[in-house]
Amino acid sequence: MPDPRIRRAASATLLALLLQGLATAPAALADGPERPENGTIGIRLVEIPASRVDDPRARNYIVDHVNPGTTFTRRVEVTSTSPKPVRAQVYAGAAGISKGRFTFEPAGVTNELTSWISLNRPEIVVKPHSSETVKATITVPEWAGEGERYAVIWAQVSSGPATQDKNVALVNRIGIRTLLDVGPGGEPPTDFEIGDIVPHRTEDGHPQIVTEVANTGERAIDVEGLITLSDGPSELSAGPFPVDRGTTLAPGDRANVSAMLGEDLPDGPWKFTLTLRSGRVERTADGTLTFPAAAGGWGLAASLDSPPALVLTLTGLPVLLGTAILLGMRRRRMRRRIAAEAAAPQDDLV
Incomplete structure (x- = not known):
């Protein structure tokens, strides 16, 4: 016994x-x-x-x-x-x-x-x-x-x-x-920024987009949203597709946010509109992206329709080069974070 x-x-x-x-x-x-x-x-x-x-x-x-x-x-x-x-x-x-x-x-x-x-x-x-x-x-x-x-x-x-x-x-x-x-006075501001938008194919070949979101305000945010594709091969359109829910960021925090897209989507190129929101605050990014052909592959960061203006002068050239280096480092950091999250043990989520 x-x-x-x-x-x-x-x-x-x-x-x-x-x-x-x-x-x-x-x-x-x-x-x-x-x-x-x-x-x-x-x-x-x-x-x-x-x-x-x-x-x-x-x-x-x-x-x-x-x-x-x-x-x-x-x-x-x-x-x-x-x-x-x-x-x-x-x-x-x-x-x-x-x-x-x-x-x-x-x-x-x-x-x-x-x-x-x-x-x-x-x-x-x-x-x-x-x-x-x-x-x-x-x-x-x-x-x-x-x-x-x-x-x-x-x-x-x-x-x-x-x-x-x-x-x-x-x-x-x-x-x-x-x-x-x-705190005294009015409510502190709520705000966030959308980082690089990177197309990806999962190990089983499903198209996905991954972007880093940074909480730049003074209150926690819960990120949700949609992405829509248009002007694809043969004038195809797709979506909207929901962003995976469950991301909550304290002030100053940043994390990757992703969305799974339709299983049979061709590589592209595609026009896209990504809209993310938390409460009253909404941010939108428009541009063009192309998914990698191979399962598990990463594409180039999306090209935005309205990128930040850069002054191409002799004094501004080092800034441009520094920006390119920082963008490359951010993509590598994002890929490492995705790999670490995939390898880490997960709670039993419903």
């Missing part, structure tokens, strides 16, 4: 692994399959501040800017499609941004922002195929320093604690990102 201590240790390890199986969804964060009793749980914001009605992120996340000493509320709705009542814990958990991703911690881990969040109903029972509303109150102390903080408001459903007869306790949770900026 197995030693009970070993069984308990295995239960704790499996639970920790389950909590590390993280995923992101457009309206929320999900940790686990969100399937209580053959149904699903969901969570959403049910109110948007009047000052942010034109901000797409405010429909899904709490992304406010407030002064120290401010108190405000947000209502969230927890839904269930289960045929049985579902008991859920609602709480605030610590989060952050690392390596181009919004990251979040297991239950019980807190930070400064979570200590400012209180919930009027820390535990709810959702009736079958129904919903319940919870009010979150965020109280920013007078002494709070300037800067952006991150947290998640979670709704969590558990199958019960692990026992000697049941080695695994399933914990499913889904939550709403909270990106709260604190």
Whole structure:
């Protein structure tokens, strides 16, 4: 008969692994399959501040800017499609941004922002195929320093604690990102830059574009967007194709963003329009690109329709040469980063 201590240790390890199986969804964060009793749980914001009605992120996340000493509320709705009542814990958990991703911690881990969040109903029972509303109150102390903080408001459903007869306790949770900026005056600027746009073919031959995005503003950004191709061989057009979602950059960060294109696209040349956005901020790049013929190959960086003006004088020539060298170094750095990301172990993402 197995030693009970070993069984308990295995239960704790499996639970920790389950909590590390993280995923992101457009309206929320999900940790686990969100399937209580053959149904699903969901969570959403049910109110948007009047000052942010034109901000797409405010429909899904709490992304406010407030002064120290401010108190405000947000209502969230927890839904269930289960045929049985579902008991859920609602709480605030610590989060952050690392390596181009919004990251979040297991239950019980807190930070400064979570200590400012209180919930009027820390535990709810959702009736079958129904919903319940919870009010979150965020109280920013007078002494709070300037800067952006991150947290998640979670709704969590558990199958019960692990026992000697049941080695695994399933914990499913889904939550709403909270990106709260604190400081006097108006909101800090949000901005980003699009770097070189490089055509690529994956190892299985699918065309892809990869570009480096740099957060040049003072608030975190969530990058999404579309690319459209036109004026291709035989006047072909294609798209729009969505940019892979899930890239979040803190101020000063940069990361590669990619988009997979249609499987049977010829090499080109193609005209393209790439539009990236985060909230209210949108940037567009137009130009011409050609995909490499070989699987796993990289093409030349796209030629933009409106490149930065360069003054070709004797004094400006060293600047031009320096720029060309920097562009070559950036492409090599991008290729190394793509290779490193492909080789690194990945979390189990839904």
